[in-house]
Amino acid sequence: MSRACCDVAARPAPTAETHVRVGFHVALAGNPNCGKTTLFNALTGSHQHVGNWPGKTIERKEGHVEIGGSRITLVDLPGTYSLSAFSTEEIVAMDYLLDAQPDAVLVVLDAGNLERNLYLATQILETGLPVIIVLNMMDAAQARGLHIDVERLSRLLGVPVVPTVARSERGLDALKAQLAAEVMRTQPRRPERVVDYGREVEREIARLAALAGAEPSVAAHYDPRWLAVKLLEGDSAVEARLAANGGAPLVSTAREAASRLENMLGDEADILITDRRYGYINGLVRKVVTRPPLDRRTRSDHIDQIVTHPVFGLPIFFAMMWVVFQMTANVSSHFVDWIDGVIGGPLTRWVVAALGAVGLGGTWLESLLTEGVIAGVGGVLVFVPVLAFTYFFIALLEDSGYMARAAFLMDRFMHVLGLHGKSFIPMLLGIGCSVPGVYATRTLENERDRLLTGLLVPFMSCGARLPVYLVVGVAIFGARAGTLVFALYILGMVVALLVGLLLKHTLFRQREEMPFVIELPPYRLPSFKGVLRHTWLRTREFIKHATSIILIASVVVWLLVSIPISPAGSFANVEAGDSALAALSRWMAPAFEPAGFGSWQTASSLVTGFVAKEVIVSTLSVVYVGEAPEAPVEPSTFVQDVAEIGLSFAQAAWDTLRATLSLLPGVNLMDDAPEEAPDAALVGALRQAFTPLSAVAFLVFVLLTAPCVTTMGALRHEFGTKWMAFSVGFMLAIAWTASVLVYQGGRLLGLG
Amino acid sequence: MFQLQRHSSLPDLEDPIQPAGDETPALAPCSDCPAAAIPLSMAPCDTCVRLVGVQGGRRLRKRLAELGLNPGCTVRVLQSFGGCPLILAVKDDARMAIGRGMAHKIMVMEDEEAAR
Numbered sequence: 001m002s003r004a005c006c007d008v009a010a011r012p013a014p015t016a017e018t019h020v021r022v023g024f025h026v027a028l029a030g031n032p033n034c035g036k037t038t039l040f041n042a043l044t045g046s047h048q049h050v051g052n053w054p055g056k057t058i059e060r061k062e063g064h065v066e067i068g069g070s071r072i073t074l075v076d077l078p079g080t081y082s083l084s085a086f087s088t089e090e091i092v093a094m095d096y097l098l099d100a101q102p103d104a105v106l107v108v109l110d111a112g113n114l115e116r117n118l119y120l121a122t123q124i125l126e127t128g129l130p131v132i133i134v135l136n137m138m139d140a141a142q143a144r145g146l147h148i149d150v151e152r153l154s155r156l157l158g159v160p161v162v163p164t165v166a167r168s169e170r171g172l173d174a175l176k177a178q179l180a181a182e183v184m185r186t187q188p189r190r191p192e193r194v195v196d197y198g199r200e201v202e203r204e205i206a207r208l209a210a211l212a213g214a215e216p217s218v219a220a221h222y223d224p225r226w227l228a229v230k231l232l233e234g235d236s237a238v239e240a241r242l243a244a245n246g247g248a249p250l251v252s253t254a255r256e257a258a259s260r261l262e263n264m265l266g267d268e269a270d271i272l273i274t275d276r277r278y279g280y281i282n283g284l285v286r287k288v289v290t291r292p293p294l295d296r297r298t299r300s301d302h303i304d305q306i307v308t309h310p311v312f313g314l315p316i317f318f319a320m321m322w323v324v325f326q327m328t329a330n331v332s333s334h335f336v337d338w339i340d341g342v343i344g345g346p347l348t349r350w351v352v353a354a355l356g357a358v359g360l361g362g363t364w365l366e367s368l369l370t371e372g373v374i375a376g377v378g379g380v381l382v383f384v385p386v387l388a389f390t391y392f393f394i395a396l397l398e399d400s401g402y403m404a405r406a407a408f409l410m411d412r413f414m415h416v417l418g419l420h421g422k423s424f425i426p427m428l429l430g431i432g433c434s435v436p437g438v439y440a441t442r443t444l445e446n447e448r449d450r451l452l453t454g455l456l457v458p459f460m461s462c463g464a465r466l467p468v469y470l471v472v473g474v475a476i477f478g479a480r481a482g483t484l485v486f487a488l489y490i491l492g493m494v495v496a497l498l499v500g501l502l503l504k505h506t507l508f509r510q511r512e513e514m515p516f517v518i519e520l521p522p523y524r525l526p527s528f529k530g531v532l533r534h535t536w537l538r539t540r541e542f543i544k545h546a547t548s549i550i551l552i553a554s555v556v557v558w559l560l561v562s563i564p565i566s567p568a569g570s571f572a573n574v575e576a577g578d579s580a581l582a583a584l585s586r587w588m589a590p591a592f593e594p595a596g597f598g599s600w601q602t603a604s605s606l607v608t609g610f611v612a613k614e615v616i617v618s619t620l621s622v623v624y625v626g627e628a629p630e631a632p633v634e635p636s637t638f639v640q641d642v643a644e645i646g647l648s649f650a651q652a653a654w655d656t657l658r659a660t661l662s663l664l665p666g667v668n669l670m671d672d673a674p675e676e677a678p679d680a681a682l683v684g685a686l687r688q689a690f691t692p693l694s695a696v697a698f699l700v701f702v703l704l705t706a707p708c709v710t711t712m713g714a715l716r717h718e719f720g721t722k723w724m725a726f727s728v729g730f731m732l733a734i735a736w737t738a739s740v741l742v743y744q745g746g747r748l749l750g751l752g
Numbered sequence: 753m754f755q756l757q758r759h760s761s762l763p764d765l766e767d768p769i770q771p772a773g774d775e776t777p778a779l780a781p782c783s784d785c786p787a788a789a790i791p792l793s794m795a796p797c798d799t800c801v802r803l804v805g806v807q808g809g810r811r812l813r814k815r816l817a818e819l820g821l822n823p824g825c826t827v828r829v830l831q832s833f834g835g836c837p838l839i840l841a842v843k844d845d846a847r848m849a850i851g852r853g854m855a856h857k858i859m860v861m862e863d864e865e866a867a868r
Contacts, residue, residue, distance in 0.1 A: 082818040115843040116820045268810055274817040300847070301830060310836045408849045411837060516851035517819055520839065
């Protein structure tokens, strides 16, 4: 079949001197937690591209490695336990193996968990693709006293077997040598028959394989024996493929054969096949693995007696989560402030100076660059520290093995929402910022859980909404604002709960019950290099994907503010009330009349709030009070600016360190910064604009309305444009309904 | 090899729980299963058991088998607190947490051979 469908990166054209194969494709397959991604990273370094499988929210990683002058493309398939049509991940993996026909498949196995891992390996061997078995995490297996006879395993399976430790990059040279041999190989290599399914089943397999082999359209694409096994198992994805390929008669013949076997042997054919496969694997493992006299409980098991304990495990869990939350939401803020300062200070000054030098100072171009483009780029960059911290801690939790335990502990509670235990972490991070929350959904293995969690994360009240609550709340309610803010946070969680229940029973209703199983991998010390690499690659992906959407939004808002609609102003030099933004807001405002805040000023703050929620405050200030007079900028030299950037970075790093240490109980190295008093003019204006009831309705709207544009970018990146649009529309509808309910309900109760 | 057990006499998962008054509800409802079979959820902590059958639809049984819980396999219960998921050692090396509801549908027998 053609590879064109798989959006493979451009391959180097063959040249006269080289006779090695170009465009050699290798797929990596394996169970979850077998170290497959670590191996992929170790082989490709940073030469990789992360995207999604077409039409799926499943991550697709592709990278390349140069071995002996030839460029090998590696594709990391989703981690699966088998190649049946049970989950989207398995279908994606199987489709790739069948349609792209990779030149080789690296089947990565956890050497310390061989029996379960070999199930997938035997399935892939049966497809007839050239397989290289990678026995990964050999160190952990050896530490537990397991001895694996690698040569014998290779002989029995009929394929090369390479032992590795991907985390410390051991065995990679041998693996590369094996890949190089694979590139040079001219004869097609077909693994021999592996599993013997017993006389009766084998007879049916032989009959079906002969039929499949006689059908040219079928035989051209699939290994006949593999196809026969899959059809006897009744694999729905394979049946659908054949039906589309003119193989429908074969499917019905296979069904007859399956029911014949069922009558004869007293069990369904697919259960029989699974059972025989395990029988074969069990025999194989006995031959190649020598175990020490059983030490029944491993070190991990001893740790788990406390860590996964239903009572003692919870304080450990909450302490861990508190640290992660503090680090991502608060400690990272020092670097956020530093980036903000550099962009708003030196960088803007340089652009203004450069424009002045070419005679464009004070023009609309200066305004576009400083207020539109630089502000937009800044809007992306300020998220970088937050996300880097998030990815760092998530990688740490995953690589150490704790993430699976956290999921185990939280599952009791998250189950109510129809969510997986792992959904807790994205939701928690959402309280700091929705963007890392949305990206953290990647840790969930199942597509449905990922999407459902991603849709609920923006309901968690993020840190950027807090200034809005505080400014409006303090202006209207004074000291009682604290209670209001607390109530808003709770409201966000309650709405997430209700929406979760609603979606669980409607759009995300599961057709059938599938077992809830979490694998608990052994605890490991994370490798610092691996964690940092993960952090860097992920953060880089965010910058690549988020920049365009944020930049566009930022420029659009700049245009709205800059275009005059009355002759009083000129382009990029208009009073707030005469801008296109005001016109748009006046047009929108009546929609908010039933919620009690139908003025164009509040509507305009909601429009700009799309860029970032905290902008609502500054817009309210501009439209009610007017532009604050700009502080006179003291001229500074380039050297002074560079020195300032360097110094403030050192200060930010120092503050981060102090804030991190202050997380320890009893340590407080931070001097509490005095709260900035809100502008008296703004307070007065807000008191005139809002009644207490309409202020509450407004804040409820701010809490529940569509997420900011960066979150939208994250949603689009993870789930595609369709689901992003769904999330935005859905949240707008909920926000409007809830704020109208609050206002009208309050009026009925006589509170207005 | 081990003998396979079937549960053809059992209602499917989706069926409502059988009305009270049946000879032995919940515990050993399968005529094919040995009388000593109990649900995995009732197996005490630190015991070795052999899986003899799963009360459920064909896809569920297939899925559990693919995850390593196939009929005949030996399972060690590492943790089992009421109301919480169980932690199992499957095929010696794999550690798996499984929901209590699911564990209720998995029928097991005490395994003297493996326990030794």
